[in-house]
Amino acid sequence: GIQVEQSPPDLILQEGANSTLRCNFSDSVNNLQWFHQNPWGQLINLFYIPSGTKQNGRLSATTVATERYSLLYISSSQTTDSGVYFCAGKGQTGANNLFFGTGTRLTVIP
Amino acid sequence: DAGITQSPRHKVTETGTPVTLRCHQTENHRYMYWYRQDPGHGLRLIHYSYGVKDTDKGEVSDGYSVSRSKTEDFLLTLESATSSQTSVYFCAISGQEPTEAFFGQGTRLTVV
Numbered sequence: 001g002i003q004v005e006q007s008p009p010d011l012i013l014q015e016g017a018n019s020t021l022r023c024n025f026s027d028s029v030n031n032l033q034w035f036h037q038n039p040w041g042q043l044i045n046l047f048y049i050p051s052g053t054k055q056n057g058r059l060s061a062t063t064v065a066t067e068r069y070s071l072l073y074i075s076s077s078q079t080t081d082s083g084v085y086f087c088a089g090k091g092q093t094g095a096n097n098l099f100f101g102t103g104t105r106l107t108v109i110p
Numbered sequence: 111d112a113g114i115t116q117s118p119r120h121k122v123t124e125t126g127t128p129v130t131l132r133c134h135q136t137e138n139h140r141y142m143y144w145y146r147q148d149p150g151h152g153l154r155l156i157h158y159s160y161g162v163k164d165t166d167k168g169e170v171s172d173g174y175s176v177s178r179s180k181t182e183d184f185l186l187t188l189e190s191a192t193s194s195q196t197s198v199y200f201c202a203i204s205g206q207e208p209t210e211a212f213f214g215q216g217t218r219l220t221v222v
Contacts, residue, residue: 001169004152031209041198043213086152090209096160097143097168098202098211100152 002027002091006101013108018075021085021104025068029089032063033098034072037084046072046085077108113137114214116201122220129188131217133201135181142184143168143202143211144176153200159184191221 003026013019023034034046047054047061049070054061058077063070070087084105088098113136123129133142141160145153145168155168157176165176173195175187188195201214 048210102152
């Protein structure tokens with residue numbers, strides 16, 4: 001299967017700071033997604049971004065499919081941004097399922 | 111929010127007992143998946159379904175079986191629960207195109 005590497009594994013930010021999370025894939029993927037797992041364990045869809053750049057409020061994401069990586073930008077972080085951020089992608093062959101990274105745990109302190 | 115309901119949300123069971131988790135969707139999506147989440151591993155696929163009565167194994171399928179008799183329901187069964195199956199289980203759904211996946215709220219299973 002696809003190996004997914006996320007960095008950094010842990011991140012502590014002061015409220016208001018900006019951050020960049022990275023996701024590298026061992027092989028070409030389709031249907032790349034970013035998720036936020038909140039402190040209650042719920043997985044929230046942030047972006048469906050097979051390629052290009054998308055923005056949603058203070059969050060934006062860029063996927064460079066040819067180089068097998070994706071970036072998630074968080075600007076003006078808030079305490080509610082705390083949680084674990086996962087990226088995931090589907091291989092171009094085989095089963096139609098997502099391969100997940102182990103996540104970046106973000107803690108935003110006031 | 112995608113219409114996905116997992117039941118039960120929490121369960122404690124004894125080693126050796128059978129357990130069935132249910133995933134119900136109201137989106138009429140073709141694909142349904144069961145993942146488990148464990149510390150240090152992210153989410154890993156157990157089984158998935160690509161249509162009624164069409165299922166296949168994922169990377170951690172040993173000890174699990176699934177069934178899908180209706181488009182809206184996907185059941186995960188632990189035939190004889192073991193402590194290594196203590197985990198949080200997530201159901202997911204996705205359509206044909208785009209194939210963005212949406213997740214249920216999870217089921218926390220503890221095997222004692």
